[in-house]
Amino acid sequence: MRNELILAILALVILAAEIFTTAGNKHKIITWSAVLFAAATVAGFLPHPEGELFGGSYRTDQMTVVMKNILNLGVLIVFLQSFDWLQRKENHDKISEYFLLVITTLMGMDFMISSGDFLMMYIGLELATIPIAALAAFERFSSKSAEAGIKLILTSALSSGVLLFGLSFIYGTTGSIYYADIAPQVAVNPLQTLGFIFFTAGMAFKISLVPFHLWTADVYEGAPVNVTSYLSVISKGAASFTFLIILYKVFGELLAVWQPLLYTLALATMTIGNLFAMRQDNFKRFLAFSSIAQAGFILLGILQAGNLGSTSVVYFVLIYVFTNLAVFGVVSAVSHATGKENISDYKSFYLTNPRLSLTMLMGLFSLAGIPPVAGFFGKFFLFTSAASAGYYILVFIAVLNATISLYYYLKPVRAMFIDKTDTPIATFRTSLPTRISLVMCLAGIFLVGFMSIIYEFIHAASFGL
Amino acid sequence: MIEGIPMQHLLIVSLFMFFAGVCGFIIRKNMITILMSVELILNAVNINLLVFNKYLFPEQLQGHFFALFVMGIAAAEAAVAIALIINIYRRLNSINVEEVTEMKY
Numbered sequence: 001m002r003n004e005l006i007l008a009i010l011a012l013v014i015l016a017a018e019i020f021t022t023a024g025n026k027h028k029i030i031t032w033s034a035v036l037f038a039a040a041t042v043a044g045f046l047p048h049p050e051g052e053l054f055g056g057s058y059r060t061d062q063m064t065v066v067m068k069n070i071l072n073l074g075v076l077i078v079f080l081q082s083f084d085w086l087q088r089k090e091n092h093d094k095i096s097e098y099f100l101l102v103i104t105t106l107m108g109m110d111f112m113i114s115s116g117d118f119l120m121m122y123i124g125l126e127l128a129t130i131p132i133a134a135l136a137a138f139e140r141f142s143s144k145s146a147e148a149g150i151k152l153i154l155t156s157a158l159s160s161g162v163l164l165f166g167l168s169f170i171y172g173t174t175g176s177i178y179y180a181d182i183a184p185q186v187a188v189n190p191l192q193t194l195g196f197i198f199f200t201a202g203m204a205f206k207i208s209l210v211p212f213h214l215w216t217a218d219v220y221e222g223a224p225v226n227v228t229s230y231l232s233v234i235s236k237g238a239a240s241f242t243f244l245i246i247l248y249k250v251f252g253e254l255l256a257v258w259q260p261l262l263y264t265l266a267l268a269t270m271t272i273g274n275l276f277a278m279r280q281d282n283f284k285r286f287l288a289f290s291s292i293a294q295a296g297f298i299l300l301g302i303l304q305a306g307n308l309g310s311t312s313v314v315y316f317v318l319i320y321v322f323t324n325l326a327v328f329g330v331v332s333a334v335s336h337a338t339g340k341e342n343i344s345d346y347k348s349f350y351l352t353n354p355r356l357s358l359t360m361l362m363g364l365f366s367l368a369g370i371p372p373v374a375g376f377f378g379k380f381f382l383f384t385s386a387a388s389a390g391y392y393i394l395v396f397i398a399v400l401n402a403t404i405s406l407y408y409y410l411k412p413v414r415a416m417f418i419d420k421t422d423t424p425i426a427t428f429r430t431s432l433p434t435r436i437s438l439v440m441c442l443a444g445i446f447l448v449g450f451m452s453i454i455y456e457f458i459h460a461a462s463f464g465l
Numbered sequence: 466m467i468e469g470i471p472m473q474h475l476l477i478v479s480l481f482m483f484f485a486g487v488c489g490f491i492i493r494k495n496m497i498t499i500l501m502s503v504e505l506i507l508n509a510v511n512i513n514l515l516v517f518n519k520y521l522f523p524e525q526l527q528g529h530f531f532a533l534f535v536m537g538i539a540a541a542e543a544a545v546a547i548a549l550i551i552n553i554y555r556r557l558n559s560i561n562v563e564e565v566t567e568m569k570y
Contacts, residue, residue, distance in 0.1 A: 119531050126538045130545050137549050143556040147565050149549045154499055157542050158490055161506035164535060165483055168513035175522040177531060218568045 001053060001060065003068050006040045007107040011100055018096035026095055030086050033099040034079045034433070041072040052116060056178050059116040062461035066314060067113050067241045074234045074321040075106055080437035081329050082226035084336040084430075090141075098138070101131040102230060109238035113245065117178045118167050121242065122160070125206070129156045132235060136223040148222025155205060155215040163202020169195030179250045186253040193257055200261060203246075206239040209299070210268040213292050217276075220288035225335050228284050229328035232291045237317040240298050244313055247302060252465045255305060262299050263394060269296030270401040278408045281342050283331050286408070287324070290367060293405060294320060297382050300398055304385040306464040312381035314458050315448075319366070319378040322444030326363035329438045330356050337428045348424035349416040356430065357416045359438050366445050368409040369402050374449035381455070472520045475512060482509035496550045496560045500543060507539045 013036070017029050044065070052059040079102070086095050108127025115121035133156065137149025171177055173192050174185040186192060201212065208216040220228045247258060273293030280286040301313040333356065335341050350357040366375030379402060387395045430438075448454055482505055489502030511532040518528025554560050 119527075119534060122531075123534060123538065126542065130542055133545055133549060137552055140552065144567055146549070146552045146556045147567055150496065150546075150553050150565065153542070153546045153549055154490075154496070154503070157500075157503040157546065158487075158506070160542075161486070161503055161510065164507065164510040165513070168510050168517065171514060171528060171531070172517035172521065175517075175525070177527050221568050 001058065002048060003040075003044055003065075003072070004107055004110050006043060007103050007110065010036055010040060011103045011107070014096050014099050014103070018100075026092055027087060029095050029099070030083060033096075034076075034083070037072075037079055037099075037103070038076055041069075041076050044069045044072050054116075056116045056180055057120045058111070058114055060114045061463075063310070063314070063463055064114040064245075066458060066461055067238075068110050070314070070318050070321060071106060071109060071234055071238055074237070074325065075102065075230070077321070077325045077329070077437045077440055078102070078226060078230050078234070080433040080440075081229065081325070081332050083433040085224065085226055085332065088336075090139075094138070098135070101135050105129075105131045105135075106234070109234070112238060112242045115242075116180070118170070119177055121246070122164065122167070125160060125163075125242075128235065128238065129160070129206070132227075132231060135227045135230070136219055138224050138227060142222075144222040145224065146222075148219045151215050151222075152219045159202045159205030159212070161202075162198050162205075166195040166198025166200075166202065170199070179246075183250050183252065186251055188254060188257060193254070196251055196254055196257060197261070200258070203239065203243045204265065207236060207243060207295050207298075208292055209265045209295055210272050210292070211265075213269070213273070216292055217280075217285050217288040220291075221282055221285045225284065225328065225332040225341075228287075229325055229332065232287060232328075233321050233324050236291060236295065237321065240295070240302075240313065240317060244302050244310060248305065248310065248463060248465055252305075255465065259303060259305070262303050263391070266296050266299035266303065266394065267397060269293065269299065270398060271296075274401050274404050274408070277405070280408075281344055283341050283343055283412070286343060286412075287327065287331075290405070290409070291324065293401065294367070296401075297379060297398065300386040300391075300394065301382040303391060303394075304389045306385075306389070307459070307462040308381075308385040308388060308464075310464065311455070311459045311462040312378075312385045314462070315455055316378040316382055318454070318458075319374040319444070319448050322441045322448065323363055323366040323373075323375050326359055326438060326441035326445060327367065329434060329441060330360040330363070333428075333430045333434050334425060337430075338425055340425060343412050343415055345425060346412055346415045347419040347421035352424050352427045356438075359442060360416065361413055362442060362445055364409045364413055368406050370406075372449075374445050374447075377449040377455075472516060475516045479509040479512040479516070482506075482512065494561050494563055496553070496562060497547075499562065500546050500550070504539060504543065507535055511535055 014033055048065045050061045105128045108124045112121055112124030115124055133149050133153035136152050137146050139145040169191050174182045176182055205212045270293055273289050273296060277286055277289035298313055301309050366373040369376045369379040383395050486502045486505035490499055493499050514528040514532045550560055557564055
């Protein structure tokens, strides 16, 4: 509960700061919010008691604490990367709104992760979704941003409606909304299977698995870069964690139903995400389809249904946070400095901005899973866990997909290092917060893979069916 | 327990409402109508929760409370969605979904 309380207090403090600061001092809110949030992130690593609250509605154990810390770390990096954008004149009156909305959604995700009944999970889910739609439409004078907002709110409203319809059947067959009461009563019967499939469809919208992924690319492209990075990393990570927890802790008896279901979803998600990523030129759209493909890999870990599965998923998301935010950090720095967001604009980028392009290179290598960097280990453990459950064909297809993904992940690399153009992006100097965030991401990319203590720590907290 | 009305009839009503909502979400062009379709889905959920609570588990009130929260959150969702629709109207002078096609594929 500590994490949620700190976030709630932080949100109230920012609200008060918005009221009591004069118009000339608004930009100070950026630094103060980031510093306070950094303190909150550090506080998250302190030892935390396990237990239940509110009659089992809210529960916390070591794994949920690890998950929340990963999300906090990601949000801290996102905050550091959004300094340049918030300091612009047109955003001056919306600074505290940005922090307020991000922190409330983060709080919603925390509630979602440590929920003990479906009511808490639903409230957390909505708290984590509705403000994000407002964030996606943050740039009031851009029609693309408005379009992203409306697409996000309508699809997420439909998806939570479908999810709830499924939950109502689960309630009807078990007579309870508490996980602990539902789990022993779950069995393979038609009504519960129907409810479960509706529930999975709703969650698949949030994680953007393939038949439900159509909103992703449009929302990612239209939203401001920093909001996109928040959506693609934090929001997706939190939804995958929740899905993992609920599948293992509530629907364990439906294993025979959800393994083939996830098998198919994983197959479709990896393949279609990869195929669509190939033809994109807009960087944000490209990363949207890449994140769809990565969601397919996450499902491989969930499929294993044991300690290895939950460990590999959490470990992969940790690496994914650093990796994807490294790429997004460079994209957002370039976008704020020059307004260019297309891959073809990055030609000869290495000649003008060598350090940024090397950061981007490491991020893309890690996304593709090339050995020395952490992304390789993340994918390796996901594939190992799926193989240990006997899904050899699926792992083979996943490896094929990882190979295909090399093609499009190396396209920006080719543009930056090999392609020549007479009008490259001019040399520019990034601001200090962006540099700090990129150094954090690079440290994560290099260290998380090699420090086995991190993997072992997550494994010690992991849970299975 | 409502006299003379079996549970199945109420469930059929809610099922019909749900699919009417999904259908409306897909075929309607006006964003406000799409939002209304979503509300229809959420109301179908509420009927389901209340019927199950009333007929099967009358000794507890979990379904009732769930329905109350669903209503509250649906109102919040509608508020944000309408704000965004007004935003779209200011940008494009239209709230027809077929006009909101700047980004595709």
